[in-house]
Amino acid sequence: MTTTPPPTTSFALTPEQRAWCAQLRTLGTERLAPLVTEGEAGRVNRTLLRALGELGLLARAVPGAPPWRRVAALDLCLLRESLAYSCPEAETALALQGLGAGPVADVGTAEQRARWLPAVAAGEAVAAFALSEPDAGSDAAALALRAEPEARSRNDMGGTGATGGTGGWRLTGTKTWISNAPWADFYTVFARTGEAPGSRGVTAFLVPADRPGLSGRPLDMLAPHALGTLTFDAVPVTRADRLGEPGAGFRVAMRTLNLFRPSVGAFAVGMAQAALDASLAHAGRRPAFGGVLRDLQAVSHQLAEMATRTEAARLLVYAAACAYDSDEAGGNDVALRAAMAKLLATETAQYVVDAAVQIHGAAALQRGHLLEHLYREVRAPRIYEGASEVQRTLIAKELYKEKEKHKEKPEELYKETNKEARHP
Numbered sequence: 001m002t003t004t005p006p007p008t009t010s011f012a013l014t015p016e017q018r019a020w021c022a023q024l025r026t027l028g029t030e031r032l033a034p035l036v037t038e039g040e041a042g043r044v045n046r047t048l049l050r051a052l053g054e055l056g057l058l059a060r061a062v063p064g065a066p067p068w069r070r071v072a073a074l075d076l077c078l079l080r081e082s083l084a085y086s087c088p089e090a091e092t093a094l095a096l097q098g099l100g101a102g103p104v105a106d107v108g109t110a111e112q113r114a115r116w117l118p119a120v121a122a123g124e125a126v127a128a129f130a131l132s133e134p135d136a137g138s139d140a141a142a143l144a145l146r147a148e149p150e151a152r153s154r155n156d157m158g159g160t161g162a163t164g165g166t167g168g169w170r171l172t173g174t175k176t177w178i179s180n181a182p183w184a185d186f187y188t189v190f191a192r193t194g195e196a197p198g199s200r201g202v203t204a205f206l207v208p209a210d211r212p213g214l215s216g217r218p219l220d221m222l223a224p225h226a227l228g229t230l231t232f233d234a235v236p237v238t239r240a241d242r243l244g245e246p247g248a249g250f251r252v253a254m255r256t257l258n259l260f261r262p263s264v265g266a267f268a269v270g271m272a273q274a275a276l277d278a279s280l281a282h283a284g285r286r287p288a289f290g291g292v293l294r295d296l297q298a299v300s301h302q303l304a305e306m307a308t309r310t311e312a313a314r315l316l317v318y319a320a321a322c323a324y325d326s327d328e329a330g331g332n333d334v335a336l337r338a339a340m341a342k343l344l345a346t347e348t349a350q351y352v353v354d355a356a357v358q359i360h361g362a363a364a365l366q367r368g369h370l371l372e373h374l375y376r377e378v379r380a381p382r383i384y385e386g387a388s389e390v391q392r393t394l395i396a397k398e399l400y401k402e403k404e405k406h407k408e409k410p411e412e413l414y415k416e417t418n419k420e421a422r423h424p
């Protein structure tokens with residue numbers, strides 16, 4: 001942690017924020033959940049997206065109009081947590097719009113923003129974030145999708161990297177596990193332009209889905225999820241399609257993930273809360289051994305544990321989001337907090353949902369039961385946007401970065417730490 005003053009962290013929501021969350025949960029149940037059945041499982045549900053746009057909810061995850069204000073991380077977390085509680089499909093549809101459009105909002109040109117962001121925020125255009133590849137998942141910096149300067153790929157006349165040739169590139173390679181693919185209207189694609197090895201040789205592009213050479217196929221997942229593989233066969237892109245500077249694409253991807261990681265935690269907290277509430281209700285009415293399940297201490301203590309861990313995860317998520325929102329000077333340890341929040345919340349949700357299944361017994365495993373659904377949904381967030389092991393590595397790296405900063409001056413640090421003890 002830094003020695004700079006701590007960020008403003010909300011440990012309690014305001015009455016307005018609580019009322020908004022309650023309203024969102026009701027919207028999820030009454031307005032959005034009925035639309036889920038209008039779509040096909042594992043496909044993009046455009047009816048649901050348009051409803052999210054009409055309700056003004058997408059505009060909280062994607063800036064939809066000039067001046068393209070930065071998305072508020074805490075708003076995003078409250079939205080995702082509340083929708084996850086009552087309509088996880090709507091939650092996921094909303095989050096994916098934000099993730100896919102994030103790089104456009106961050107570094108897009110005026111033309112790119114005007115063309116795509118209002119349509120994404122209205123639920124009229126579908127966005128996707130294409131980083132992962134068959135041989136580059138956790139090690140995203142190893143991505144291999146090539147962006148070759150036009151002149152070089154046509155007749156090998158040579159180009160000079162990202163700015164060489166005719167000023168355009170051809171994209172060749174494969175992206176996989178891409179949410180909303182192959183149905184999205186555009187993809188933010190991270191490709192190797194080769195300014196430097198590893199993460200420094202990556203450039204981001206905005207690729208409309210109708211570009212020649214771009215094709216895709218859906219993948220069938222444990223929990224129905226609009227997701228697929230994309231094949232790029234010399235797909236043409238121009239300077240106007242570039243997102244940000246050549247060689248700066250990996251930083252664009254990481255900034256988007258820093259915003260979204262705490263909100264993946266919020267999604268997990270929403271699911272955990274739904275599992276907990278179902279368990280409280282069930283244990284309070286299920287007859288057992290002359291009483292009800294909650295009368296058994298083993299069960300009531302399990303409920304207490306589930307509630308405590310869920311609340312701890314929620315607070316870490318809110319703190320990470322507040323740190324992001326108030327990070328004017330860059331001293332809030334945003335990456336560290338985002339990783340901690342995502343790690344704790346997704347692992348906690350897995351534990352809570354599993355414990356809820358145990359409390360419900362066989363009924364929870366019947367197809368169509370809330371917990372059967374949550375049991376399948378809760379697994380993926382421990383893998384995507386950085387697996388739990390990757391978050392731990394990231395956290396440890398950030399902790400040592402802080403230590404390195406103070407290495408030069410251990411005495412000052414000692415004096416600083418002991419100031420209060422010596423001068424009460």
Ligand SMILES: Cc1cc2nc3c(=O)[nH]c(=O)nc-3n(C[C@H](O)[C@H](O)[C@H](O)COP(=O)(O)OP(=O)(O)OC[C@H]3O[C@@H](n4cnc5c(N)ncnc54)[C@H](O)[C@@H]3O)c2cc1C
Pocket residue numbers: 128129130131132134136137138139176177178179180221225227380383384385386387388389390393
């Ligand atoms: C539902 C879902 C939606 C997704 N949506 C998108 C999307 O929209 N866009 C996108 O680009 N990608 C998306 N992904 C892909 C996701 O980001 C990758 O699955 C993730 O980065 C992990 O990569 P991998 O699956 O190739 O696993 P691998 O990288 O092969 O890792 C497998 C396992 O190895 C271990 N491991 C890996 N690295 C380390 C390490 N450094 N230290 C310790 N252990 C390690 C972990 O246990 C990890 O789970 C999605 C995935 C899922 C499941």
